[in-house]
Amino acid sequence: MDAAEKHGLSLNWTPQDRALRERVRSFLAQHLPADWDAIARHGPGSREQTEFSMRFCPELAQAGLLVPHWPEAYGGVSSSPWEQLILGEEMWAAGEPRGPQYMNVNWIGPTLMRFGSEAQKQMHLPAIAQGKVVWCQGFSEPSAGSDLAALRTQAMADGDRYIVNGSKVWTSYAGLADYCFLLARTGSGKAGISILLVPMDTPGIVVRPIPSLIGMGDIHEVFFQDVVVPQSCQLGEQGQAWSIITYALNNERVGIARYAYSLRVLTQMVEQLQREGRFDDPIVQTRAGQARAACEAARMLVYRVVDLRSRQALPSGEASQARVAVIAADHAVADFATEFLPDTLCGQEFAIHLAHHERAIAAGIASGAAEIQLNLVAHQYLQLPREARL
Amino acid sequence: MNFQAHEDLHQFQSAIDHLAARYRQAWRATGSRFEHAPQLEAQLQEGGFFSALTEATLGPVAAAFMVQTLAQLPVCAEVAASALLGPLACPEDPGAIAVIDGPLQRPARFLPTARTVLHMTPHSVSVASLQSDQVEVIDSLFAYPMGRLRTDATLQWHALAPDTATRLSGLWQVAVAAELVGCLQAALQSVLDHVKQRQQFGRPIGSFQAVQHRLAQASCAIEAAHWLTLKAADSGRAIDAATALGYAQQESGRISYDLHQFMGAMGLTLEHPLHRWTYRIKLLSSELGGGSRQLQQAATLAWPQARAA
Numbered sequence: 001m002d003a004a005e006k007h008g009l010s011l012n013w014t015p016q017d018r019a020l021r022e023r024v025r026s027f028l029a030q031h032l033p034a035d036w037d038a039i040a041r042h043g044p045g046s047r048e049q050t051e052f053s054m055r056f057c058p059e060l061a062q063a064g065l066l067v068p069h070w071p072e073a074y075g076g077v078s079s080s081p082w083e084q085l086i087l088g089e090e091m092w093a094a095g096e097p098r099g100p101q102y103m104n105v106n107w108i109g110p111t112l113m114r115f116g117s118e119a120q121k122q123m124h125l126p127a128i129a130q131g132k133v134v135w136c137q138g139f140s141e142p143s144a145g146s147d148l149a150a151l152r153t154q155a156m157a158d159g160d161r162y163i164v165n166g167s168k169v170w171t172s173y174a175g176l177a178d179y180c181f182l183l184a185r186t187g188s189g190k191a192g193i194s195i196l197l198v199p200m201d202t203p204g205i206v207v208r209p210i211p212s213l214i215g216m217g218d219i220h221e222v223f224f225q226d227v228v229v230p231q232s233c234q235l236g237e238q239g240q241a242w243s244i245i246t247y248a249l250n251n252e253r254v255g256i257a258r259y260a261y262s263l264r265v266l267t268q269m270v271e272q273l274q275r276e277g278r279f280d281d282p283i284v285q286t287r288a289g290q291a292r293a294a295c296e297a298a299r300m301l302v303y304r305v306v307d308l309r310s311r312q313a314l315p316s317g318e319a320s321q322a323r324v325a326v327i328a329a330d331h332a333v334a335d336f337a338t339e340f341l342p343d344t345l346c347g348q349e350f351a352i353h354l355a356h357h358e359r360a361i362a363a364g365i366a367s368g369a370a371e372i373q374l375n376l377v378a379h380q381y382l383q384l385p386r387e388a389r390l
Numbered sequence: 391m392n393f394q395a396h397e398d399l400h401q402f403q404s405a406i407d408h409l410a411a412r413y414r415q416a417w418r419a420t421g422s423r424f425e426h427a428p429q430l431e432a433q434l435q436e437g438g439f440f441s442a443l444t445e446a447t448l449g450p451v452a453a454a455f456m457v458q459t460l461a462q463l464p465v466c467a468e469v470a471a472s473a474l475l476g477p478l479a480c481p482e483d484p485g486a487i488a489v490i491d492g493p494l495q496r497p498a499r500f501l502p503t504a505r506t507v508l509h510m511t512p513h514s515v516s517v518a519s520l521q522s523d524q525v526e527v528i529d530s531l532f533a534y535p536m537g538r539l540r541t542d543a544t545l546q547w548h549a550l551a552p553d554t555a556t557r558l559s560g561l562w563q564v565a566v567a568a569e570l571v572g573c574l575q576a577a578l579q580s581v582l583d584h585v586k587q588r589q590q591f592g593r594p595i596g597s598f599q600a601v602q603h604r605l606a607q608a609s610c611a612i613e614a615a616h617w618l619t620l621k622a623a624d625s626g627r628a629i630d631a632a633t634a635l636g637y638a639q640q641e642s643g644r645i646s647y648d649l650h651q652f653m654g655a656m657g658l659t660l661e662h663p664l665h666r667w668t669y670r671i672k673l674l675s676s677e678l679g680g681g682s683r684q685l686q687q688a689a690t691l692a693w694p695q696a697r698a699a
Contacts, residue, residue, distance in 0.1 A: 009399060009451050010392045011621040017391075082391055270693045279695065282686055289685030292692055293637040297614035304617060307393035321610045328610075371603065378602035382582055382609055385597040 011303070013086075020083055024065060024090040031059055032097060040095035041351035043359050044102075045172045047217030050134060053099030054176075057131025060098070067105050067129045074113060074121075075129035081309040085302070088257040093264045095352050100135065100173040102256075104128045108135050108181055111248040112197075115236040120197065124179070136177035136200070138168045138184075138222060139245075145170075146369050148183070149242070153224060155184035155194060162186075162196065162234070164204075164227040172366075174200070174207045174220035183245070186238050193241040197233045204228070214358050249368070250319055258326050258363070259298040262333040265356040266291050269333075269341050272350075284340055294332035298325035317381025320373040327364045327373075334360035393617075398447040399455070406459050409433060417464045419661045423669060424533035427465040428503060431486055434469065443477045443561075450474065450561065450623040454568040458619070461572025462579075464663035466534055466670065468500040471508065474565035475558055479550060480506050480517050488520070489562065491678055494539055499673060501537030502527045509547065510562065510678075515555040518545035533669035556628070563631035563678060567619040570638045570674040574612045574645060577667035581605070581649045584656070595652065604648045611641040629691040635677075636684030642675045 013021070033039075042048040060066040061075075069084040070076025088106075091098055098105070109128045112121055127133040144151035153166025164184055174180070177200045186194040200207070204227035210219050236244050270288050273279040279288075301322040305315045334357050337345065344350040345357060364370035378384045395403060413430060434440060439456060442448040453473040460469045471487035480487070485505025490498045494509060501507065502525055509516045524543035530536040539545070550558065582605065585596030595601055615638040622630035646668055650657045657664045678684065 009395055009620065009624065011617075011624045013391065267693070270689075274693065274695060279693065285689040286682045286686040288693070289633075289636060289687070289689035290640065292689060293618075293633050293640070293685055296633050297611070297618060297637055300617035300621060301610070301614050303391060304393055304613075307391060311394070321606075321613055324607065324610045325614055374603040374606040375599070377606035377609060382602075382605060383586075384582070384602050384605065385586065385594050387597050387599050387602070388593060 017082060017086060021086050021090060024087055027060070027063055027065060028090065028094050028097070031056065032094065036095070036097070037351040038348075040097070041348065041355050042215050043218065043355040044096040044099055045218040045359075046099075046215045047175055049097070049099040050173055050176045050217075052097065053101050054132070054134065056097050056099075057101045059131075061129060061131040066098075066101070066131050067109065070105075070109060070129065071113070074109070074125045081306045085257060085306045089260040092257045093260040095261065095264075095355065100177075101128075101131060103137065103173075104133065104135050107248045111244060112235070114247065115240075115244050117232070119232065120235065124197070127178075133179065134173055134177045135179050135181055136171050136174040136220075136222075138171060138180040138182035138198070140168060140170045142167065142169050146372050149190045149193070151183055151185060151193065153182070153184045155186050155196060155229070157186065157231075160231045162229045162231065164196070164198070164224045164229055166224050168222040168224075169220075170210075171207075171220045171222050172218060174222050175209055175217055180205075180222070181235075183241055190242045191239045194238050195235040195241045195244055196229050197235055198227070198229050202227050202229065214362050250314060250316070256323075256326065256367075257299075257302060259295040259302070259329045261356060262298075262329045263292065263295045265353050266295065266333045266336060268350065268353055269337060269344070272341060272344065278340070287336055287339060291329075291332040291336045294325075294329040298322065298329040301325045317377050317379075320376040321381065323368070323373045324370060324377065327370050330356075330360040330363040396447075399452055402442065402448055402452050403455060403459070405437070406439070406456050409437075410459055410463060413463045413465050417663055421660050423531075423660070424535065424666060425465045426503070426535045427463075427467045428486070430460070430463075430465070430467040431469070431472070434467075434472070440472045440476055443474060450564060450626065451620055454564055454619055454623040457565055457568040458572035458575070458616070461569040461670070462576035464576075464666045466666070468504070470565035470569045471500075471562075474561040474568075475508060476506075478554060478561070479508055479515065479558055488537075490539070491562075495541070497528055497530060497536050497538045499532065499534035499536055501525050501539070502535045507539070507545070508558075510559065512559075513555070514549060514552075515558045516547040516549045518547045520545065531669060532673040533666045534673060557626075560622075560626065560628050560631040563635040563684065564619060564623045566674055566677045567615065567622065567631075567635040567638045570635075570642060570671060571612060571616045571619055573667040573670045573674065574608075574615070574638070574642065577646070577649050577664055577671065578605070578608055578612060580662070580664050580667075581652050584662075585652050588654075601652055605652070608645045608648055611637075611645060615641060629688050632684045632688040632691065636681045636688055639675045639677075639681030639684060642671050642681075646671055 039048050039052050067076045068079040141151050155162040155164050180198045182196045182198045204225045206223040208221045209217050305319050305322050308315045442452040457470045468486040486503050487506045488498045488501040488504035489508045491510045507520045525537040526540050527537050588595050618634035622634040656662050
């Protein structure tokens with residue numbers, strides 16, 4: 001009798017789950033290069049890690065570890081959301097060597113499967129499943145960040161094509177991306193936004209990197225000037241973008257097991273303190289325990305969302321709760337570093353540790369601000385009334 | 391992984407919910423800082439609920455669930471120790487159980503009505519039978535019946551085996567965490583009900599983002615504490631128990647502050663039950679040395695010094 005039968009509720013892994021985890025660890029041990037820490041130092045969104053992902057992800061695909069959660073028809077084996085999570089935890093614990101491709105496999109691919117035309121599926125899904133393509137997400141604009149529906153980039157219909165004009169900003173991976181998952185305005189209001197799958201080598205697209213605290217080549221501005229996009233590149237119906245991205249982001253918010261990254265970095269820091277003979281201090285122990293508890297809290301809330309998904313329930317407020325907790329874990333670990341190991345933020349010795357610290361400042365901003373997540377928790381989970389709009 | 395209740399657990403939960411419903415609807419402002427419900431303890435005893443811990447199809451998860459659910463009531467009852475400690479520490483009809491953690495003369499909740507007392511130190515657990523004349527009833531800020539052992543009380547202490555003591559320490563952390571989570575859940579729900587109704591500036595105060603964000607953060611922490619507690623109950627691992635209790639204790643202060651802010655002056659009265667949970671939360675946050683102590687323990691278990699060598 002296993003634990004699930006005994007108590008009706010089991011928060012432990014099955015032997016099959018543990019075997020998968022070991023398989024992923026073994027793969028990483030064999031395939032991450034000796035200089036992986038130096039590459040990972042630049043962070044999961046960096047140009048260096050994006051370039052690395054283009055070598056690494058095809059190997060991952062060959063081993064059946066890139067898109068195992070996809071249906072057989074698209075190169076997967078329909079593995080469970082729990083198996084997808086295990087893969088994500090191990091990748092994040094290693095510093096996320098999939099780089100931008102976690103986004104492809106977690107939500108761009110599944111969104112194309114659900115809403116794409118047959119031609120779009122045939123064109124894009126094999127490349128994603130083989131780890132051979134980089135996508136960027138053309139959402140934010142200079143005047144449309146948290147208020148995404150305020151976006152202005154125009155896609156003017158012109159026969160069987162669109163002419164796109166406008167600009168995007170804070171776009172990760174754009175410097176090396178093959179395609180952009182672009183939100184553009186084809187009418188007014190939320191119902192006037194459409195999705196275009198745009199090749200990044202289309203004439204009229206200019207990408208400019210933005211020097212930033214999270215590394216050169218991580219975020220970009222993308223300008224569109226009279227960019228011609230065939231109507232066949234439209235995903236779903238015209239004006240359907242809002243419902244499609246709601247679906248897409250519910251997948252995206254489940255996919256990031258970044259607490260595993262935070263926990264690995266915290267463990268590295270504690271081991272350093274132990275080597276220096278400083279971990280005997282009860283204050284240090286307590287603060288390490290606090291940071292670890294924040295990571296474990298995030299883990300449980302992510303697991304709860306995965307559990308909902310495994311029963312085909314659509315998480316809403318729960319996914320936002322999980323994101324809030326993941327952000328808190330990022331900051332708890334980063335704050336531990338500044339309190340007890342500030343010297344390791346100098347030099348390059350603690351590579352992944354530096355990358356984690358740099359990313360923590362972006363944790364509550366990227367992929368939807370933490371405050372937007374709190375709004376969603378308040379409305380969707382606590383059923384609090386909406387604030388009056390001006 | 392499976393976050394859903396199995397049929398046996400589901401039935402157990404339904405029975406507890408049914409029992410709790412009578413007390414949930416019975417809130418009345420008594421002018422008292424607490425209301426003890428020994429009749430609920432008797433019903434649980436007669437119904438055999440306290441044997442859940444050692445029943446093969448239920449176990450610590452069901453026991454923790456029972457503690458959490460009944461902690462949501464505005465009345466208090468001695469459930470935590472009877473549910474999580476009793477079956478292992480004193481299986482022979484112990485009556486209500488009080489737990490003294492630390493020096494023997496410390497005040498402890500439920501001591502005035504307890505018939506068994508457990509003395510817990512970091513490395514041992516002892517048990518003794520208790521007579522009411524061996525206990526001095528004391529007033530306190532806390533929303534529990536509080537007492538301390540009389541200085542002239544002579545108890546026959548029986549030290550439990552070290553492995554039992556270790557197991558009981560972890561189970562007590564789970565029990566306190568479950569009770570704390572139940573109190574936090576009920577306190578949050580009472581404040582949610584209030585901010586949806588209470589109008590200021592022409593609209594419900596729950597529509598203000600300043601209020602929403604803090605309540606949303608409270609819900610995240612309480613939900614995480616809930617699952618950490620069930621994980622600890624399920625795994626039986628010392629590190630999980632310390633993490634669950636430490637996390638809940640550390641988060642409690644900020645949450646309680648925010649809940650009272652949003653209840654306003656109504657929360658200062660004895661007419662609204664929020665104070666009942668608040669002053670249980672405060673005591674539970676201090677149990678076993680408080681949150682810092684639990685999280686220090688969790689850190690030393692996670693990263694034993696030997697690993698660095």
